[in-house]
Amino acid sequence: MALTTPLARKMGIRYPIFGLAHNIDVMVALGKAGGYPVFGAARSMPEEIAEEARIMKDRLGDLPFGIDLMLPSTVGDDTDREGTKSNLPDSHKAFVQELTEKYKVPPATKPTFFSSQIRSQQLFEEQMAATLESGAHSFASAVGMPPEMIQRAKDHGKVTFSLVGAPRHAEKAKAAGVDVIVAQGYDAGGHTGPIGTFSLVPQVVEVAGDTPVLAAGGVGHGRHIAASFGLGAQGVWLGTAWLASKEHALCDALLNKLLKSDSLNTTISLSHSGKSCRIVKSAWSEEWDRPDAPEPLKMPYQQVLTADLVAGVNEHEIEPLLYEATGQSIAWFNELKTVDEIMQRLVSETEVALDNMQKQLAG
Numbered sequence: 001m002a003l004t005t006p007l008a009r010k011m012g013i014r015y016p017i018f019g020l021a022h023n024i025d026v027m028v029a030l031g032k033a034g035g036y037p038v039f040g041a042a043r044s045m046p047e048e049i050a051e052e053a054r055i056m057k058d059r060l061g062d063l064p065f066g067i068d069l070m071l072p073s074t075v076g077d078d079t080d081r082e083g084t085k086s087n088l089p090d091s092h093k094a095f096v097q098e099l100t101e102k103y104k105v106p107p108a109t110k111p112t113f114f115s116s117q118i119r120s121q122q123l124f125e126e127q128m129a130a131t132l133e134s135g136a137h138s139f140a141s142a143v144g145m146p147p148e149m150i151q152r153a154k155d156h157g158k159v160t161f162s163l164v165g166a167p168r169h170a171e172k173a174k175a176a177g178v179d180v181i182v183a184q185g186y187d188a189g190g191h192t193g194p195i196g197t198f199s200l201v202p203q204v205v206e207v208a209g210d211t212p213v214l215a216a217g218g219v220g221h222g223r224h225i226a227a228s229f230g231l232g233a234q235g236v237w238l239g240t241a242w243l244a245s246k247e248h249a250l251c252d253a254l255l256n257k258l259l260k261s262d263s264l265n266t267t268i269s270l271s272h273s274g275k276s277c278r279i280v281k282s283a284w285s286e287e288w289d290r291p292d293a294p295e296p297l298k299m300p301y302q303q304v305l306t307a308d309l310v311a312g313v314n315e316h317e318i319e320p321l322l323y324e325a326t327g328q329s330i331a332w333f334n335e336l337k338t339v340d341e342i343m344q345r346l347v348s349e350t351e352v353a354l355d356n357m358q359k360q361l362a363g
């Protein structure tokens with residue numbers, strides 16, 4: 001039995017395995033390995049998006065790829081990062097200063113996306129314009145799905161994806177005419193809602209009707225992929241899987257933390273962005289969980305508050321504080337592999353799992 005679905009055939013990919021990463025090498029390797037790459041551009045400036053898309057198009061040739069943006073409607077119009085930063089509560093600034101001193105974090109020498117600007121509706125509009133003009137085959141929206149953005153993407157000939165964490169979000173996606181709904185459960189790395197993948201996917205499938213659904217959150221083994229078909233999905237969407245790839249080339253300290261982690265080593269925290277986000281446990285999450293720690297600020301202010309410290313942590317590899325968005329699926333990624341090897345493992349495990357299911361059902 002070939003491992004394909006109507007959606008995979010429609011999208012022109014060998015396997016119904018979709019993946020999101022913020023790394024071009026991972027995306028190119030995933031496309032070449034028969035999956036569908038969706039580049040996370042939420043942390044890219046508009047001019048970077050144009051360049052990143054150009055590179056992916058060059059390297060992928062005729063293979064399709066998508067671009068994903070975060071478009072939360074709760075973020076406002078403020079574009080003055082420095083002014084905003086100086087107005088943040090003193091208690092919060094003091095806490096960040098305390099962490100900086102306690103862990104001896106030197107200042108970063110290079111600016112990062114978050115240390116150089118503030119998320120705003122203006123930025124989202126410019127990111128969207130760059131995405132629409134790019135050679136990407138599809139557009140994915142996460143944490144917010146303005147119907148007019150979906151329509152604009154469709155008008156530009158893009159296939160549209162929307163990540164949803166609850167059946168009512170799926171209803172909105174359906175009403176907006178989204179082409180593929182990604183049901184992303186609580187197990188997932190990154191921003192996530194409270195409904196577990198196993199409960200969420202069939203509910204979204206019911207709402208979606210003839211709109212195809214992908215299962216996301218906690219997928220790390222072919223058994224999950226086989227189960228996703230049972231839940232009514234036409235494929236899977238993975239994020240954590242690619243962090244442990246050679247192509248991603250995480251720094252050794254963070255990579256080793258992830259390779260040693262299992263599902264218990266992740267936690268939901270507001271400390272990353274102000275929205276609930278699953279990250280790998282570290283001194284970062286522990287410090288913010290302290291009873292005397294301040295309540296994280298709402299998006300986008302939490303990252304205005306922490307960006308300089310996080311930039312220093314990442315640049316100087318301050319091991320205790322290093323963290324990344326990480327799903328419970330991390331349990332299945334405890335060896336450094338290439339993206340192609342990860343794909344081959346997932347595909348062969350799925351084939352075995354489907355075969356076993358048939359044997360079991362045949363008695």
Ligand SMILES: Cc1cc2nc3c(=O)[nH]c(=O)nc-3n(C[C@H](O)[C@H](O)[C@H](O)COP(=O)(O)O)c2cc1C
Nearest residue numbers: 020040142188189190217218238239240325327329
């Ligand atoms: C490091 C990382 C970064 C992520 N960034 C985004 C993002 O920018 N946009 C998005 O739609 N989803 C993002 N996600 C969530 C993924 O799209 C995906 O839904 C999720 O990883 C699936 O669960 P898994 O982590 O168990 O595979 C991210 C996930 C990870 C692990």
